[in-house]
Amino acid sequence: MSTRDDRRSYTQHVPIGDRMILNKVQATGPWPTVFELDLGEAAQLNTSNGTTVIKPIDIEYHTEPEYWVDGIHDNRIIAAAMVTVEVDGEPMVLCCRPGVLPVTVGGVRLMVETVGKWAHGFIQYRPLYHGYQDVCFSVIEAGLPWAPEDIMFPIANYRWRSSTYHNTWGSMVPFNCVYYQRGEDLGAIPDRLSVVAMRDGTVVKAPRPGVAQDYNPVTQDVGDGAQIRYSHMNIEYLRTDVVAGTELKRGEHIGLTGQTRIGARKLLYEPRLNVELYLDEIQVNPYPMLIESYFRTYPDEVLALAGNFGHVRTNGTYRLDASRSVARPGSEIVDYEWHLHDGSVVKGIYADVHYERPGYYAEELVVRTADGAEDWDAISVRVYAPTWSKKIARGWAYYSPSREIRPGTEVEFWTCLLDVNNVLIDFGDGSPEQPIGAFDSITHTYEEPGLYMVSVSGEGPKKEPAQVKMRLRVEP
CATH class of the missing domain: 2.60.40.10 (Immunoglobulins)
Structure with missing residues (x-):
């Protein structure tokens, strides 16, 4: 069993050459380790195969226009942060944005969880509990899964993107308040699909049987310092014997996807299951865990991922980006094709689309793998007229x-x-x-x-x- 000290970075000055390394970080699994650094600080990442040294150098923010929420500075939201780092002295850029998976570099799998400005750099609903330093990373030894291999997907008989409602860690929840998503929202018609335990473990918190509470969260301790929270199930379909202390087996039914918020069926237009991951009480990005568990649970060969939502002003140009599409391990995407709202077709990962009229547009993506597998997706692009x-x-x-x-x-x-x-x-x-x-x-x-x-x-x-x-x- 890992302890909190295993997973959280701790401050210790360790000389390496003529530099001082701030933070020694264990990255040997079975869950990723979360650590934070300010620009110019460095960390030594220890694995069973050696060490890797990482130091963040710079952050460049990419923004998009947003005119729904009042009070946003310059009417712009953060869409991505490009973090320049040195890995064992070699520069590279890590992209922090919704739908990004870890990269393998220097003997580790590494990703940026968030950056300080994005986590709580301005007034927002539910800021992160951490992220007070410039960059928050997560890391695990290269070759290891991002979460234990027995983790399964939390919805039975589910197909990724079978709804246009889908919010991923870090994305601005559309047509809402100033809220960058914490956890993963998986859109689903309520009371239809079974929510299942992702791993063997003990329920540590659940609503009183038959009594709706807030968003009806069920929190399960799945071992090694990790907890998974399942939310928004409707109380009448939540098992009454799922209470604190209940032992749940991997794949065991908990309830049905729902639409509960503030103790009632409030999410009429956005029914969903929300999944959150906590490692030693630190809330972290569950997206890599969910993608890996999806391919482990279902036979899909490839997922076309066009991006959930985009924002642009009238007479502006929006860049469509298919690079987050993902194939099953061992396969490779070789063809990307955009089918645009005006009837044109653009080959390639990227497509720049100019919008002259306000509206709510859908742009289609087709991806194909080397062995002939194919998948489709679509992104919703809101084109704003600022005076509307x-x-x-x-x-x-x-x-x-x-x-x-x-x-x-x-x-x-x-x-x-x-x-x-x-x-x-x-x-x-x-x-x-x-x-x-x-x-x-x-x-x-x-x-x-x-x-x-x-x-x-x-x-x-x-x-x-x-x-x-x-x-x-x-x-x-």
């Missing part, structure tokens, strides 16, 4: 079941749109578009296996275009 009020088109769409859809399976689609009129849904299979309400549901069956891009389109209050898209896979 908050009465603008926005929202999401969902479908269920998200996995094990076959020809003849009845699929349920939900629209969760606000300030959108004349809504139509296109199931992507050549069948006629169907009218649907902005907050409504409809069912459809597919006749043939394959990939389909489902589109939900309408008009905003000023007749601006509004569209969201999501990929659906029909299996043979």
Whole structure:
């Protein structure tokens, strides 16, 4: 069992050559180690194969415009931080942004959890408990998984991005308050999919049986100083015998995906499961753990990841970026293709899109691997007119079941749109578009296996275009 002192960095001056190394950090697993440094400070990362020295040198922030939330300085939010570091004296840049996975360098797997300004450098809802120094890193020995190999994905029969609602660590939660996501929001129609224990472990906190409490969090101690928290399940579908002290086995049912907040079904437009990871009481980025556990749990060969949300001003250009797409270990993505809202197709990882009109746009991504596997995704891009009020088109769409859809399976689609009129849904299979309400549901069956891009389109209050898209896979 690891202790808190094992995982948290501790201050100790250790001479190496003519430099002083501040912080010796153990990086031997089974969970990543979290440590913080100011610019110019260094840390010695100890593994079973030797040591690696890292020193952050500089931080460059990339921002995007945001006109929904009041009080943001210059109406801009942080979208990424490019952290220049020296690794064993050699310079490199680590990108800190939503959806980034660790990189292997110098005998370790390393990533930037957050930077001080992003963690709580201004007034924001729920700032991080740490991140008071310039850069917060996490690290584990090269060759090790980011979390123990017996960790499984927390939703049964789930397909990644089977909803357009998905918030990843560090992303600005859209159309909300000043809140950069802590944890991972996995969009799902409520009361449909089973939430399961990711690993054997003991429940340390849960709502009283049958009594809704805040967002109904269930916290499970999964050993080695790690705790996983599952939130937003509806109380009537949360097992009444899941209480403090309950032993849960890996894969054991806990409840169903839900929409509870402040003790009631408040998340009408954003139903989801939220997953948080704590290592020795430090909240850390669960995204790498979830991606690795997803490939461990499900047979998908590749995940196209277009990015969840983007923000740009009218007459501005937004750079689409497919580089966060990920293939199963041992496979490789060799082809990237963007299908844009204006009908054009752009080959490559990046595509620069110019937007002349305000609106809510969906841009499609197709990726293919060397062995022929293919996946699709779409990003939602909000194009702001700074002088407009908050009465603008926005929202999401969902479908269920998200996995094990076959020809003849009845699929349920939900629209969760606000300030959108004349809504139509296109199931992507050549069948006629169907009218649907902005907050409504409809069912459809597919006749043939394959990939389909489902589109939900309408008009905003000023007749601006509004569209969201999501990929659906029909299996043979």
